[in-house]
Amino acid sequence: MRYEADRKQSTRMTMVETAARVLRRDGIAAAGVTSLMAEAGLTNGAFYAHFDSKEALVAEAIVTALAKTRTAMAAKIEQAPAGQSLQSVISHYLDARHVAHPEHGCAIAALGPELARRPEATRLAIDDAIERIVATIAGAIPEGSGDPVGAARAVFASMVGTMQLARTAHPRRIAAVLQAGADAAMVLGQSIGRPAACTGGGARE
Amino acid sequence: MRYEADRKQSTRMTMVETAARVLRRDGIAAAGVTSLMAEAGLTNGAFYAHFDSKEALVAEAIVTALAKTRTAMAAKIEQAPAGQSLQSVISHYLDARHVAHPEHGCAIAALGPELARRPEATRLAIDDAIERIVATIAGAIPEGSGDPVGAARAVFASMVGTMQLARTAHPRRIAAVLQAGADAAMVLGQSIGRPAACTGGGARE
Amino acid sequence: MRYEADRKQSTRMTMVETAARVLRRDGIAAAGVTSLMAEAGLTNGAFYAHFDSKEALVAEAIVTALAKTRTAMAAKIEQAPAGQSLQSVISHYLDARHVAHPEHGCAIAALGPELARRPEATRLAIDDAIERIVATIAGAIPEGSGDPVGAARAVFASMVGTMQLARTAHPRRIAAVLQAGADAAMVLGQSIGRPAACTGGGARE
Amino acid sequence: MRYEADRKQSTRMTMVETAARVLRRDGIAAAGVTSLMAEAGLTNGAFYAHFDSKEALVAEAIVTALAKTRTAMAAKIEQAPAGQSLQSVISHYLDARHVAHPEHGCAIAALGPELARRPEATRLAIDDAIERIVATIAGAIPEGSGDPVGAARAVFASMVGTMQLARTAHPRRIAAVLQAGADAAMVLGQSIGRPAACTGGGARE
DNA sequence: ACATACGGGACGACCCGTTTAT
């Protein structure tokens, strides 16, 4: 009986990882419990031994996906040559392959507003994961910025929006959209919060 | 023609406008034909006299919503004091009231990835509407930019992402997210495509 | 106002004839009021100016179709060379072209049991029309039969069943089914009610 | 397999048998999935665990019903006194009780043309079942017939038509219709394919 | 304990027969 002390844990993890993939690919509403389980190699009925509801799995899967996205970003930053952390993060996030394969990319870009309509508990967990991502990106913001977190937030928002526009765009425009988005993210990472040298007075007052 | 000249046209318009609102508020999957019709003061039975399918209404409603968003932007630009067009567009788009009320804001920000999962016909129509929005924003990009359309695209993507993050964010962080997003959009509008004065060499090569 | 005294009558007739065709082709349940009207070149709403319900049209259309079938049979009998009336009726009824086109054939063969499930009023009207067909066929039964009506009934039943089996049969068996049915109908027309010469004793006693 | 060996199989069989009954009674179009399930003591939600579609159940139910009809015929033949097989089959098929209760009788007589309008897959399966019935009836055709299968086909067609006419006929005529049909079927069984002794030359040439 | 097999309702889009306003 103990011989598989963590069999349940393992099954649960499989479910979460499968869900993280399927949810990003199909959307939350379109991903049924049955198909989620089938894709995990299990059957319908086993679901509720692991989660109280579909919502519970959704929350955990998304948080997990975001954590993995964050980890990948951190790795990119660490591995990047000096001064190229930001660029490395951006070009990885906006990789053209992610456009056609949301299941391997950022859950915010893949699910966006569907997340905002989730119950509060789910939203709070997601919000937390997002903040971690922002903090990680902040680590890639060049020195000299007065507000690296604000800059990171701007970079992230810009990338999320870019990815979504790329996915909606006509195929022949995808590359241009990604390019413009990458340029934009770089600019944001370098300019926001800067003690205002040349951004001039224009911005806002 | 026995009814008042264009009663059907009028009902149809009501349906489209109601749908534009309900879809942005609840999401596409969650908005059933019955609830869409009820909210328009009709019953489900009348639906298929006006549209071939739910998808047909969805496409038209979203395109309409985007067109209205574009019109509002154009108006802001026209009414803004000289040199403040961009700021005006941005601060209107990222209005704090839009965070809690997606039904009055941009359909891309409200539906995002759900749009990318629609059938091709719908996607093409949406893509077209987006391009018009981008072109309109381009009209607010300050002179001197070598690539006003690219800058506009960047501004739009940034605003879309910002709005979504604001909607997912914890209430107490909403204002900050919006602020950072507005700053970012301004920077993008002023820097992208610029002949590169002070953005320095960093960007990408 | 009188100038089109029978415009309404004419429209009504169009509806009945169209229905007679469409009902046999698609079945009663599958033929919607809307499609019936459309195929008659009219719109939905005009229906209830002519008939109280779909059932009323169904009854009239089927009776009309059966009357026309009867008329055609009578014509065949009249035109047939002496002694070949029966054969003429049978080979016309079991024409191979009717197999693929129930809309031009006998309504009993085309609708069969659906008719038996109609409300009593409809059934009575149909029953009456059938009796007339049987009486007409009886006129083609060779002299010498003690019970020409019984023989006619048997011939008709046999043809109805044959046509249905032909329509369900695999294409390559259709011809054989029709042939066997025609032979059978001829035999019945010549033997039933006969004072029992060679039918022998087997039958029933 | 955790449930009693074949609980699902048993449920499925119940569904098929219930459907075989309800479909013959109400017609295919009128028998909804919900009512089919309710009559089997289940709810609609369980349906699609057993069948891919209503059509799949329809096909199986009809084939099953026809197989049972065939079995009953074979039993009648076997139990009949020598030389009375055919009469036994006929009088069982045309039993007056079947007129009011199509759910216990032949599916062809009960559904007829509705079957011809089914998708090809269904039709092929039905066609096969019909051929088996014909082959069984052929076993009851008296020796001496040159074409027992043709005779059997004719007998079957005649009975199908007779039963339908009986069901449509006015109550007071039902007995006569059945009687005429039974006589006819006997004649067919004894005459068709016969080397033509007394059927004379009339038939067809 | 852990997974399976099986079933339950409610709701999804879509369509139908019918009625009302014009």
Next chain:
DNA sequence: ATAAACGGGTCGTCCCGTATGT
């Protein structure tokens, strides 16, 4: 006679329990 709308019905699917073993 039309145009437009109405409810209720269709099949199919979803999320979720529960009975049943291993």
